[in-house]
Amino acid sequence: MHDVPHDTPNDTPNGVTQCLSEACKVLAGHRMLVTGGAGFVGSHIVDALLKVGCSEVVVIDNMIRGRPENLAAALASGRVRLIEGDIRDRALMASLLSGIDTVFHQAALRITHCAAEPRLAMEVMVDATFDLIERCRQMGIRKIVMASSASVYGMAETFPTTERQHPYGNRTLYGAAKAFGEGMLRSFHDMYGLDYVALRYFNVYGPRMDIHGRYTEVLIRWMERLAAGEPPVIFGSGLQSMDMVHVRDVARANLLAAASDATDIALNVGTGRETSLLELAAVLAAVMRQSDLTAVHEAERAVNPVPRRLADTTAARQAIGFSAHVPLAQGMRELVNWWQEQPECASLAAARAHMAMSAMPAWRAEIVT
Numbered sequence: 616m617h618d619v620p621h622d623t624p625n626d627t628p629n630g631v632t633q634c635l636s637e638a639c640k641v642l643a644g645h646r647m648l649v650t651g652g653a654g655f656v657g658s659h660i661v662d663a664l665l666k667v668g669c670s671e672v673v674v675i676d677n678m679i680r681g682r683p684e685n686l687a688a689a690l691a692s693g694r695v696r697l698i699e700g701d702i703r704d705r706a707l708m709a710s711l712l713s714g715i716d717t718v719f720h721q722a723a724l725r726i727t728h729c730a731a732e733p734r735l736a737m738e739v740m741v742d743a744t745f746d747l748i749e750r751c752r753q754m755g756i757r758k759i760v761m762a763s764s765a766s767v768y769g770m771a772e773t774f775p776t777t778e779r780q781h782p783y784g785n786r787t788l789y790g791a792a793k794a795f796g797e798g799m800l801r802s803f804h805d806m807y808g809l810d811y812v813a814l815r816y817f818n819v820y821g822p823r824m825d826i827h828g829r830y831t832e833v834l835i836r837w838m839e840r841l842a843a844g845e846p847p848v849i850f851g852s853g854l855q856s857m858d859m860v861h862v863r864d865v866a867r868a869n870l871l872a873a874a875s876d877a878t879d880i881a882l883n884v885g886t887g888r889e890t891s892l893l894e895l896a897a898v899l900a901a902v903m904r905q906s907d908l909t910a911v912h913e914a915e916r917a918v919n920p921v922p923r924r925l926a927d928t929t930a931a932r933q934a935i936g937f938s939a940h941v942p943l944a945q946g947m948r949e950l951v952n953w954w955q956e957q958p959e960c961a962s963l964a965a966a967r968a969h970m971a972m973s974a975m976p977a978w979r980a981e982i983v984t
Contacts, residue, residue: 643668651722653681766790817885821862822953851915861941885926
C-alpha cells in the first residue's frame, strides 16, 4: 500500500490548489526541473511547486508554446530559473539535471503539430524523452513525473475508462509517442529501479491556454466568436463528449504524484464527469453572458475516431490521493476572465474573424492535450 498525501480542496480564484502538510513536507526544500515549464500546464506546476516550498525550480522551454508572462509571478519569487533551450540538447539537459530531485516532464508537441511534422514529433517526444530518462537514471534522480495523455486509449471500449483499458486503440502519432514514453519508463523501472508516475491527462482547460499559436484550442476560438457576438461553431452533432479537467487540478495531481511513494504506474487525471460539446458551448456562452447565442453546426470534416472520453479516476484517488475539485462553470469563468485580461485577445479575435471557416481546425484535433 502506498503512502498517500492527504488532499483536500483549497481553491482560491487566482491560485493553485495546494497539497496539505504531508505533501508539502515531502517536497519542501527540493530542487525541481520542469520541461515545458513556461507552457500551459507546466507553468501551473511551477506555481504549485513554489507554494509547497521547493527551494529552486529550473524551467527549460523552447518558448514556441511557452511564454515568459506565464511565469511572471514565479520568476519574481527569485526561486525560478528559466532557460530558453531545447530538450534535444543533451549537454544542456545534463547540466540542468545536476542536483535535481524530481523531474516533471511536460515538453511535447500538440497533437495536430505531431501530424504536421511527424519527424520532429519523434525527435522531441521519443528520442529526447529517452535521453532524459536515461540521464535521470545515470544521475540518480529521485522520480520522474511524466505527462501522458488519454490519447493512448484511442476509442475506449468501456466508460468510465480505467487504466486497464488496452492502450493500443490509439491511431495518432501523438498518442503513439505518449504510449512509447510510458513504455520506456516502465522498462527503466524494471531494469534500473527508476521511480516514475505517468499521468494520463484528459481534456485540460483553464488560464494560459495557447491563444497565439497555429494550433489553437477550440475553447479559444469559441471565446473569440462569442466576444464578437457570433455563436460558437460545432463540427458534427455536438454529442461528442469529453472529460474536462481544470489545469489547476492537473498541477495538483503532478505534485501529489511526486510527493507519494507511488511508482511504476500510469494514472488517469480527469474528473470522472462527462461533458458534451453542446453542454460545453452552453456553459461558455452563459459565462460570457451570451446565452442567446446557441451553437451552430457544420458538417464534420473528418471521421472522428474518439467521440467520447470519460475517465475512471479511482486509481489516482487510491494511489496518490487525487480527485478533481474545480467545477466546470467556475473553471470556465476563470478561463474567460484570464482571456479577457490578455491585451492581444481583441486583435487576435478580429484577425481570426476574417479567416474562412475552412481554415478553422476541427474540434477533435484541438480539444485534447
